[in-house]
Amino acid sequence: MALDGQTAGETGGDVAPRVTLQTIADQVGVSRMTVSNAFSKPDQLSAALRSRILAAAEELGYVGPDPAARALAKGTTGTIGIVLTSSLNYAFTDLVATSFLGAIAEQLAPTGLAITLLTSSDSGAIIPARDVAMDGALIYSCDPTSSVVDVLTRRRLPLVYVDQDPVAHISSINVDDRNGGRTAAQHLLDLGHRHIGLLLSGLHGPHGVVDPSAIKLDGHASRERLLGWQDALRPAGITPLAVRQDGTGLEPARHAARLLLDRPDRPTAILCFSDVVAYGVLQVATDLRIRVPQDLSVVGFDDNPLAVQIQPALTTVRQDVAAKGRAAAATLTAAIAQTRTSGEITPQHIVLPTELLVRDTTAAPRV
Structure with missing residues (x-):
């Protein structure tokens, strides 16, 4: 499937000629596949050749392979969903949630996977759990009566529960x-x-x-x-x-x-x-x-x-909220990888320890 990139921008009201992988290949004097590899499989090229291709792409105004086309060709979106409560405001105002999401982002950074935050609300014509493209999802502290889990399960996506009641066939991360x-x-x-x-x-x-x-x-x-x-x-x-x-x-x-x-x-x-x-x-x-x-x-x-x-x-x-986030991200990426290689997922069930920290708000009662 072609992974030709996005059209170069418009200048002075005129539409610039469409720049494709073939355009760059003709400029550099290599095959179209070699240009494609410069973007999607850089380890297949020498550093010098890749630099020449990228320099030509920049000169011609080529942004890169179209993400939608690349996802369709590879059978992956490069994105995981994190399904939260009915309000996404929770992700930005709750200190525990922000620490959890930050740890996930840090764990995923080397993988190149992006994060999409989704509400567990299923009202209206658009249901994020049904309509948003993703390779897998974390279900985090959601209302158990919500239908989102059923929707995601029927989509046959790899899932990981976090702070949810564990079930045998879905990986879960909880604290004690x-x-x-x-x-x-x-x-x-x-x-x-x-x-x-x-x-x-x-x-x-x-x-x-x-x-x-x-x-x-x-x-x-x-x-x-x-x-x-x-x-x-x-x-x-x-x-x-x-x-x-x-x-x-x-x-x-x-x-x-x-x-x-x-x-x-x-x-x-x-x-x-x-x-x-x-x-x-x-x-x-x-x-x-x-x-x-x-x-x-x-x-x-x-x-x-x-x-x-x-x-x-x-x-x-x-x-340990950071450890919970890292474990959730690692477990989901492992499940996604298993799905691609064998089609089968071996569920993991992780329970992280808790610790009492005695500070200044507790003392013996007055007699």
């Missing part, structure tokens, strides 16, 4: 959220706390004060962290006061935190789904003149940059 939650709760118990609050996050279901033993959380990380908290609290005979925030972000966290703190029987410690949620708790505590950690202990989750920027520095459970 349950052990992280368990360690955080045990830390508060070891300090002597017995009146503990939970601040949960989730897209669907009841919000406000909830029964943590009965609620069904939709997200993998939310559910695993809650299970971890309960692993430590139940054997200690503690029934926590739980609140589920309505939505994501700082303002819903602040509203939920007030439900926990602006009451006569407020907890002496709060376990939070994330560091952003914990930041909301700290802000409300300041508003209510509750001292941290003297009157209230707070534990976050993620160890995003915010954790050490706020005062007091946040006790939190660290997940």
